[in-house]
Amino acid sequence: MKRLSPVRQRLGALALFGVPLLSFPVLGLPQGEVAGIPAIFLYLFGVWGVLILLAARVAERQGK
Amino acid sequence: MLSGWFVVLLSATYVGVLFAIARFGDARADAGRSIISANVYGLSLAVYCTSWTFFGSVGRATSGGLSFLTIYLGPTLMLLCVGVIIKMIRIAKAQRITSIADFIASRYGKSQLLAGLVTVIAVIGIVPYIALQLKAVAASLAVLFDQPGHTIHLWGVDSTFLVAGVLALFTILFGTRHLDATERHEGMVAAVAFESVVKLLAFVAVGVFVTYGMYGGFVDVFQRALAHPELAGLLQLDSSRAGAWASMILLSGLAIVFLPRQFQVMVVENVDESHLKRAVWLFPLYLLLINIFVLPVALGGLLHFGAQGGNPDTFVLTLPLSQGAESLALLVFIGGLSAATGMVIVETIALSTMICNDLVMPALLRSRWLQRQQQSDLSGLLIGIRRVAIALILLLGYIYFKAAGEAYALVGIGLISFAAVAQFAPALFGGMYWKQGTRAGALAGLLCGFSVWLYTLLLPSFAKSGWIDSSFVEHGLFGIDWLRAQALFGLSGLDEISHCLWWSMLANIGAYIAVSLHSRPDALEAGQAERFVDVFRHAQRVPDSRLWRGNASLSELATLLERFLGPQRARQQLAGYARTRRVSDWRSLPADAEFVHFAETELAGAIGSASARAMVSSVTREEDLGLEEVLDILDEATQVRAHSRELEAKQQALEAATAELREANERLRELDRMKDDFISTVTHELRTPLTSIRALSEMLFDDPKVELEQRRRFLGIIVSETERLTRLINQILDMAKLESGRAEWTTGEVNVGDVVREAGEALGPLYREKGVHLSIDIAEGLPVVLADRDRLMQVVVNLLSNAVKFVAPASGSVSVVVAREKNLLQVSVADNGPGLTAEECGVIFEKFRQGGNTMTDKPQGTGLGLPISRQIVEYFGGKLWVESAPGAGATFIFTVPLAKAAPEA
Numbered sequence: 001m002k003r004l005s006p007v008r009q010r011l012g013a014l015a016l017f018g019v020p021l022l023s024f025p026v027l028g029l030p031q032g033e034v035a036g037i038p039a040i041f042l043y044l045f046g047v048w049g050v051l052i053l054l055a056a057r058v059a060e061r062q063g064k
Numbered sequence: 065m066l067s068g069w070f071v072v073l074l075s076a077t078y079v080g081v082l083f084a085i086a087r088f089g090d091a092r093a094d095a096g097r098s099i100i101s102a103n104v105y106g107l108s109l110a111v112y113c114t115s116w117t118f119f120g121s122v123g124r125a126t127s128g129g130l131s132f133l134t135i136y137l138g139p140t141l142m143l144l145c146v147g148v149i150i151k152m153i154r155i156a157k158a159q160r161i162t163s164i165a166d167f168i169a170s171r172y173g174k175s176q177l178l179a180g181l182v183t184v185i186a187v188i189g190i191v192p193y194i195a196l197q198l199k200a201v202a203a204s205l206a207v208l209f210d211q212p213g214h215t216i217h218l219w220g221v222d223s224t225f226l227v228a229g230v231l232a233l234f235t236i237l238f239g240t241r242h243l244d245a246t247e248r249h250e251g252m253v254a255a256v257a258f259e260s261v262v263k264l265l266a267f268v269a270v271g272v273f274v275t276y277g278m279y280g281g282f283v284d285v286f287q288r289a290l291a292h293p294e295l296a297g298l299l300q301l302d303s304s305r306a307g308a309w310a311s312m313i314l315l316s317g318l319a320i321v322f323l324p325r326q327f328q329v330m331v332v333e334n335v336d337e338s339h340l341k342r343a344v345w346l347f348p349l350y351l352l353l354i355n356i357f358v359l360p361v362a363l364g365g366l367l368h369f370g371a372q373g374g375n376p377d378t379f380v381l382t383l384p385l386s387q388g389a390e391s392l393a394l395l396v397f398i399g400g401l402s403a404a405t406g407m408v409i410v411e412t413i414a415l416s417t418m419i420c421n422d423l424v425m426p427a428l429l430r431s432r433w434l435q436r437q438q439q440s441d442l443s444g445l446l447i448g449i450r451r452v453a454i455a456l457i458l459l460l461g462y463i464y465f466k467a468a469g470e471a472y473a474l475v476g477i478g479l480i481s482f483a484a485v486a487q488f489a490p491a492l493f494g495g496m497y498w499k500q501g502t503r504a505g506a507l508a509g510l511l512c513g514f515s516v517w518l519y520t521l522l523l524p525s526f527a528k529s530g531w532i533d534s535s536f537v538e539h540g541l542f543g544i545d546w547l548r549a550q551a552l553f554g555l556s557g558l559d560e561i562s563h564c565l566w567w568s569m570l571a572n573i574g575a576y577i578a579v580s581l582h583s584r585p586d587a588l589e590a591g592q593a594e595r596f597v598d599v600f601r602h603a604q605r606v607p608d609s610r611l612w613r614g615n616a617s618l619s620e621l622a623t624l625l626e627r628f629l630g631p632q633r634a635r636q637q638l639a640g641y642a643r644t645r646r647v648s649d650w651r652s653l654p655a656d657a658e659f660v661h662f663a664e665t666e667l668a669g670a671i672g673s674a675s676a677r678a679m680v681s682s683v684t685r686e687e688d689l690g691l692e693e694v695l696d697i698l699d700e701a702t703q704v705r706a707h708s709r710e711l712e713a714k715q716q717a718l719e720a721a722t723a724e725l726r727e728a729n730e731r732l733r734e735l736d737r738m739k740d741d742f743i744s745t746v747t748h749e750l751r752t753p754l755t756s757i758r759a760l761s762e763m764l765f766d767d768p769k770v771e772l773e774q775r776r777r778f779l780g781i782i783v784s785e786t787e788r789l790t791r792l793i794n795q796i797l798d799m800a801k802l803e804s805g806r807a808e809w810t811t812g813e814v815n816v817g818d819v820v821r822e823a824g825e826a827l828g829p830l831y832r833e834k835g836v837h838l839s840i841d842i843a844e845g846l847p848v849v850l851a852d853r854d855r856l857m858q859v860v861v862n863l864l865s866n867a868v869k870f871v872a873p874a875s876g877s878v879s880v881v882v883a884r885e886k887n888l889l890q891v892s893v894a895d896n897g898p899g900l901t902a903e904e905c906g907v908i909f910e911k912f913r914q915g916g917n918t919m920t921d922k923p924q925g926t927g928l929g930l931p932i933s934r935q936i937v938e939y940f941g942g943k944l945w946v947e948s949a950p951g952a953g954a955t956f957i958f959t960v961p962l963a964k965a966a967p968e969a
Contacts, residue, residue: 008147011344015144022137023313024306033290036283038299041359044133048140048352055144056345
């Protein structure tokens with residue numbers, strides 16, 4: 001029996017994790033600005049970047 | 065002012081570089097050394113970023129703020145669902161699927177009708193999108209030459225037409241070089257990956273220029289924008305648009321899979337599944353990088369040009385030009401050209417394959433003309449059809465661009481295209497995970513979804529462009545209010561895209577599920593459903609060959625392959641197939657179901673599964689298996705899998721049981737051997753006293769004149785030997801009882817100290833007679849134990865009499881100690897006899913084994929005392945053992961658990 005690959009499951013979990021973080025109502029939370037840059041701009045690119053970073057770590061670790 | 069000829073030269077050089085890369089990629093692919101690495105694959109996915117991204121994102125950001133990001137967040141999330149994409153790739157490879165129309169048609173019984181419908185939807189949805197790319201190139205040229213209109217003429221020809229022509233030529237040259245069985249175009253993929261790099265570099269360059277050159281960085285741009293109330297709104301998310309945000313993410317997530325060009329690069333052009341591991345983060349990273357400067361550029365443009373200052377869609381060009389940075393503007397122009405050409409090339413290749421396989425071929429196969437051309441090679445015709453299709457698609461795009469111009473129908477087309485291809489989602493995902501989905505259901509779903517899309521999105525966009533009467537949008541069809549195209553059934557308050565997505569998905573999914581549940585698949589469909597849904601489980605064990613029965617001719621099938629693949633390629637594939645079946649010449653292969661399956665799959669790669677199916681059945685006489693039989697075969701296959709798993713489990717259980725049995729058998733044999741040994745030893749032991757009794761009796765009987773003294777001695781021996789015999793027999797009986805568990809026990813509270821004292825008194829005469837000193841040391845206040853008093857006495861007496869036997873007369877001494885050890889009572893009997901070797905310590909507890917040399921010395925006991933004692937002690941839950949070394953005496957120790965822990969009798 002072929003088991004579901006753990007890498008695929010982890011990436012799928014990342015997607016499930018990302019959906020609520022990148023949609024309303026959570027998106028309504030960052031208000032105002034941080035260090036002169038709108039908080040929502042930092043939040044969107046931050047969450048996006050972290051998702052990519054985690055995905056890279058999960059996907060590329062497999063090869064070793 | 066830039067020279068027109070310079071721009072033309074630059075563009076031509078750029079296209080030349082693309083040609084070179086594509087040529088190199090194809091040459092390497094032909095040589096078997098693919099240049100498609102994980103990075104190239106990941107970058108080729110960025111064909112998603114068209115000129116709509118390159119120019120349009122800034123435009124969208126000037127009106128919608130950050131909401132343009134949804135178009136790129138959706139793909140990021142979708143790509144993380146790697147399992148879904150890998151399943152698509154696996155299915156496509158197993159079935160030689162070459163387009164999304166083929167994928168859907170193949171799943172639902174290789175239906176030509178379904179393939180045709182998907183193709184029509186795709187063409188209608190995508191041609192305007194291609195027109196948008198042409199428009200973008202034209203607009204960027206116009207900006208570059210600072211001309212108000214979009215028409216620049218070279219040699220009297222409209223430059224946009226020229227661009228379309230060059231693109232058609234490029235696409236034809238590299239998209240339809242030969243009919244590959246898997247429709248792979250490695251050269252094209254390499255060129256597209258290169259274009260992705262160019263457009264990213266160009267966009268980042270202009271982003272850095274605007275953000276850090278014209279302004280003082282991110283903070284500066286944002287702070288200046290915040291000073292303007294009308295711009296500050298762009299920097300916040302409006303939570304009332306939460307629904308639009310979510311539907312945009314969903315829509316773009318679907319588009320990344322279902323746009324024909326994305327399906328082409330992601331699924332069809334995939335060389336190795338493991339490349340997806342890189343793409344899963346590289347492509348989202350690409351999207352992030354190309355988007356990070358969009359908002360600063362948009363704000364910069366608005367700040368620089370003011371509210372009415374020019375078209376925001378061309379800010380990336382006009383901002384550098386306004387600063388006199390002409391070379392940067394040229395780089396941006398090339399970037400935009402990359403974005404447009406990459407999209408157009410891949411999209412037209414994908415669409416031309418669909419048009420050729422799923423619209424033209426089915427018609428051609430029915431026509432008389434083709435039937436007359438029985439023997440000719442049709443591979444050239446196929447390539448011809450595709451080339452014409454490519455040219456036609458670009459011509460259509462050009463015509464649409466000319467007709468639409470500045471009209472709304474072109475500007476909003478990106479998302480309208482996304483919504484069109486999203487209609488494939490229910491049939492495709494349903495087909496991958498739900499075996500019950502039927503062709504009728506898929507047709508119904510697609511038709512309903514497409515109609516709703518047409519009515520609520522495409523036609524209103526035409527109406528807004530003024531091409532058709534807009535009364536159906538404003539007042540509803542036939543004046544019926546609840547049929548208003550963008551407020552269907554009174555649903556208002558949503559933006560038009562969300563509105564369309566909501567209603568079309570409801571209609572699509574609803575019809576797909578409802579009709580699927582009320583229709584029965586035919587035999588072919590049921591088989592395909594199984595292969596799609598269970599693609600991971602089946603691997604190579606699909607009963608493909610068993611799902612086909614009939615008569616076929618090897619030569620007819622081979623001719624078919626030659627006609628559509630070309631003689632050379634057909635022979636190559638046949639030879640390759642023969643090798644997999646370990647046959648040297650394919651002509652000696654049997655024309656069996658497996659061969660038919662091979663031929664059909666090969667054909668499917670060239671002309672699509674539906675047409676391949678039709679062609680193969682035209683040259684074979686096929687028996688109709690019927691749905692029931694197919695389901696039986698599939699069930700059987702499933703059952704066989706289940707059974708083989710069960711069998712495996714049972715076999716393991718059996719092996720374990722066998723091992724246990726073998727062990728038990730070993731034990732039994734050992735016991736049997738021990739029993740034999742026991743019997744022979746017992747008879748031997750019984751014979752020894754019997755022999756001496758008999759010999760002495762015979763002497764007395766034969767010779768009456770034996771002296772009285774002698775006679776008394778003989779009779780004395782006879783009496784003692786008889787006693788020994790009796791003792792022996794009693795002990796054997798005792799032993800047998802103990803071993804069989806039939807011994808009688810009278811368990812009660814026993815004071816061990818009393819027992820030891822009593823035993824010492826009973827054996828006192830014997831010790832005194834031999835002159836052996838006996839000391840007894842009993843600790844104070846010992847608790848009682850639960851045991852059989854007489855049996856315990858038997859053990860102590862046995863140990864004491866053994867001790868006195870082995871010590872030297874006169875100098876011998878034996879000491880008994882009774883003490884408490886935790887929850888045990890311990891009795892030790894120590895002597896100062898000759899002691900035992902380590903080996904002897906082990907064997908003296910075996911039956912009939914005695915201390916001392918039994919071969920030379922007269923046996924001093926029966927050899928059963930210690931085994932019996934051990935049995936008794938163990939019955940009470942205690943232990944009996946000996947500690948000894950040669951010359952240092954021996955100490956026999958036994959323990960009895962205290963009353964609490966004693967066993968119930």
